[in-house]
Amino acid sequence: MTFTGNPGNEVEHALRQVAPQDYEAYERLLECLARGHVWMLLWQGEPGSPDAQYGNMEVHGSRYAPAFTSEGQLHESRWDRGWEVHAVREIAATLYPDQWGLWLNPHMQGGGVGVPYLDLRRIVGGLDKLMPGPVRVGEPALDDSAFWAVLTAELGASGVVRAAHRAYVEPALGAPRIVIGTRLADNDPATVDRMKQAMARAAGMLQGIDISSVALDDPYDPVAKWMREQTRSFL
Incomplete structure (x- = not known):
């Protein structure tokens, strides 16, 4: 070239x-x-x-x-x-x-x-906030019923999460991760913060596995699109 x-x-x-x-x-x-x-x-x-x-x-x-x-x-x-x-x-x-x-x-x-x-x-x-593509998306392979039970309980107790879907994502760069797609009661920053705090409390149970979240109704995010089309809420 x-x-x-x-x-x-x-x-x-x-x-x-x-x-x-x-x-x-x-x-x-x-x-x-x-x-x-x-x-x-x-x-x-x-x-x-x-x-x-x-x-x-x-x-x-x-x-x-x-x-x-x-x-x-x-x-x-x-x-x-x-x-x-x-x-x-x-x-x-x-x-x-x-x-x-x-x-x-x-x-x-x-x-x-x-x-x-x-x-x-x-x-x-923000390049550090959104995953680099292309991404491979599938069902989470994490067989940890205790973690999923705690995550479900924490998100439910937050009072702001209306739906929660899950996926296992392998980005082009960086470590694979579990991504939780959430639909919240509203878009107020305090609401988003409550959801993130609930996720952080549950994530403390995981060892060596990254976990992040995405707005389930994000019209641009390919992981959110996959979850909307392929999964149901676990909450």
Whole structure:
């Protein structure tokens, strides 16, 4: 892959390292993007105008907005229409709710690198808070009736959990974990905190197994989607 970007640009440096199935290199790219900026292509309209529209492309059925990683890449591509510079966190927050990803340097030999909308969501929500994909999801293999009984009792006693589903998840990076999908009485921070405290009390029984939670009705989370479709509440 030929690449002639600015050697001082950390996004471009990370982009050089990305290779198929190298999830660690891709994660480093996401970390750099979370701190960086991109040059967004405008298909029509002037920068900052109400009618300005980003470019768009489709790859394997998924939608992406093309962008460059530096002004140098912009000029190298010979793009002859308008463009805007945005912090990646800012543009990611605009794109991911409509399930648009970001495609970096589509003019590069090899076609550039795509960042799917779920990874833009991770950039916005926190790379350390949302699991890296792709993920493998299945039924929990933990045969510990005492733990499940305590967890069920704690969640029930919290008074805020209306439903609780479970899954065993193997992320692309990091240790496998048990994920509990919860539907709460409301979205008040105090309600969420009560649920997390209940889970933490039960998790004290586990040894060497991570446990985390996800909002069961999260429209973007693939684990929540799997639980909604494949499991029933154990509460």
